[in-house]
Amino acid sequence: MVPTHYYLVLAGILFTIGVIGVLVKRNPIVIFMCVELMLNAANLTFVALGRHFGQTNGQMYVIFALAVAAAEVSVGLGIIVMMFRRRETIDIDEVHLLKN
Amino acid sequence: MQLAPTIFFWIMAILSIGSALMVVVSKNPVRSALFLVVTFLAVAVFYVTLSAQFLAAVQIMVYAGAIMVLFLFVIMLLNLSAPEALKERGTIQRPIALGLGGLFITALIFSQALLQMPTRPAPAEQVVNLGTVQSIGLSLYNPNLPWLFPFEITSILLLIAVVGAIVLAKRKLD
Numbered sequence: 462m463v464p465t466h467y468y469l470v471l472a473g474i475l476f477t478i479g480v481i482g483v484l485v486k487r488n489p490i491v492i493f494m495c496v497e498l499m500l501n502a503a504n505l506t507f508v509a510l511g512r513h514f515g516q517t518n519g520q521m522y523v524i525f526a527l528a529v530a531a532a533e534v535s536v537g538l539g540i541i542v543m544m545f546r547r548r549e550t551i552d553i554d555e556v557h558l559l560k561n
Numbered sequence: 562m563q564l565a566p567t568i569f570f571w572i573m574a575i576l577s578i579g580s581a582l583m584v585v586v587s588k589n590p591v592r593s594a595l596f597l598v599v600t601f602l603a604v605a606v607f608y609v610t611l612s613a614q615f616l617a618a619v620q621i622m623v624y625a626g627a628i629m630v631l632f633l634f635v636i637m638l639l640n641l642s643a644p645e646a647l648k649e650r651g652t653i654q655r656p657i658a659l660g661l662g663g664l665f666i667t668a669l670i671f672s673q674a675l676l677q678m679p680t681r682p683a684p685a686e687q688v689v690n691l692g693t694v695q696s697i698g699l700s701l702y703n704p705n706l707p708w709l710f711p712f713e714i715t716s717i718l719l720l721i722a723v724v725g726a727i728v729l730a731k732r733k734l735d
Contacts, residue, residue, distance in 0.1 A: 465678055465682055466675050467570060469676075470670055471607075475581050477669075478581045478582060480662055481658050481659060481661075481662040484662075485655050485658045490590050491584075491585075491593050493632070494594065494597050495585065497628065498581055501601065508613045511691070512611040512613070513680075513682045514680070514683060515687045517692075517700040518700075520613050520616055520692055520697060520700075521700060523616055524616070524697075524701070525712075528719060529715075531628065531722070532718050532722030533722075535722050535725075536726055538632070540729055542638060
């Protein structure tokens with residue numbers, strides 16, 4: 462078997478790529494994709510550690526994370542479509558309703 | 562450590578990291594979405610190598626199927642009405658983000674938290690059936706384990722998400 466820490470480092474790299482994407486991008490759809498990337502990296506650590514300790518607990522957590530991700534994406538994309546209809550832009554820097 | 566699984570791991574690792582980088586680098590959101598599918602499929606392959614067979618199938622169905630269709634639909638909706646709306650501009654925060662990300666991954670790897678496991682990995686014959694549908698179901702629906710109640714709560718979460726998405730997608734919000 463490939464050592465567990467290979468998987469953990471790989472997941473760390475994927476998570477970091479997701480973080481950089483969230484910081485750099487201004488398109489909220491791509492920011493959502495990067496959030497999904499981070500969720501996937503976290504799921505990968507759960508599964509790798511569950512395999513390491515020989516327990517199903519890690520995979521249980523991944524099932525719940527999957528359900529939460531599905532709910533989050535449907536509501537988030539609904540918000541983006543709503544925002545675009547109202548403001549005719551989806552640039553994340555021009556949406557600052559809560560600023561004042 | 563056998564040679565063949567390690568080579569396979571490295572190939573898939575390079576594939577997943579490369580496609581994840583392309584998600585961030587691509588200017589076109591459709592291209593980002595398609596590279597994200599590649600990353601999801603690579604993660605599904607990692608699930609198979611970690612003997613999580615059921616989760617690999619669920620990953621492909623939920624992420625590469627349902628969630629990506631949602632993303633592509635929204636990109637299509639917004640692109641049709643305003644092709645200029647999704648263009649990226651150059652930003653000043655890009656080098657700062659790259660620096661912070663590099664610092665983060667360096668700290669993560671060199672903190673040794675990821676590299677030192679408290680125990681030896683479980684033997685292969687113990688975990689070969691860890692991720693089958695039977696094993697997952699026996700854990701998920703076992704009343705003596707803490708997963709049954711969260712599983713029921715998840716249904717309420719999904720119901721709320723459905724109602725929220727419908728309310729948001731309505732034309733008038735009054």
